[in-house]
Amino acid sequence: MARPKMILTAEQVLTRKAMAWATKIRVNPTRIVIAELETKWGSCAPDGVVTLAKDLVDMPEEFQDYVVVHELLHLRYRSHGKTFAAMMTVLVPTWRDLEASYPAKLRGQ
Ligand SMILES: [Zn+2]
Numbered sequence: 486m487a488r489p490k491m492i493l494t495a496e497q498v499l500t501r502k503a504m505a506w507a508t509k510i511r512v513n514p515t516r517i518v519i520a521e522l523e524t525k526w527g528s529c530a531p532d533g534v535v536t537l538a539k540d541l542v543d544m545p546e547e548f549q550d551y552v553v554v555h556e557l558l559h560l561r562y563r564s565h566g567k568t569f570a571a572m573m574t575v576l577v578p579t580w581r582d583l584e585a586s587y588p589a590k591l592r593g594q
Contacts, residue, residue: 495542503537503553510576512560526552526590529559544587551583 496519503517515533522538562569573580
């Protein structure tokens with residue numbers, strides 16, 4: 486029996502991207518959820534569930550990386566301290582520009 490050809494939706498592609506980053510950063514999210522988020526691009530709950538905004542799929546890849554890495558790093562660092570910023574710079578060197586160039590949905594998360 487022929488297997489149906491796998492066609493990934495944009496949301497599945499984003500989930501895979503997040504899982505690839507999680508492996509790279511060596512964090513282990515409980516689950517990655519794509520959902521409608523009106524006031525933020527992503528969130529990281531204390532139980533390890535990382536939620537990414539549905540409309541992130543329409544944003545440029547590098548901005549997706551920025552949001553994904555930001556939220557995944559919260560599995561290690563709860564606050565936006567010096568270590569958090571240093572890790573962002575290692576993983577997404579352009580993150581400060583990205584944060585400044587795109588809608589500030591993420592701020593304060
Ligand atoms: Zn944050």
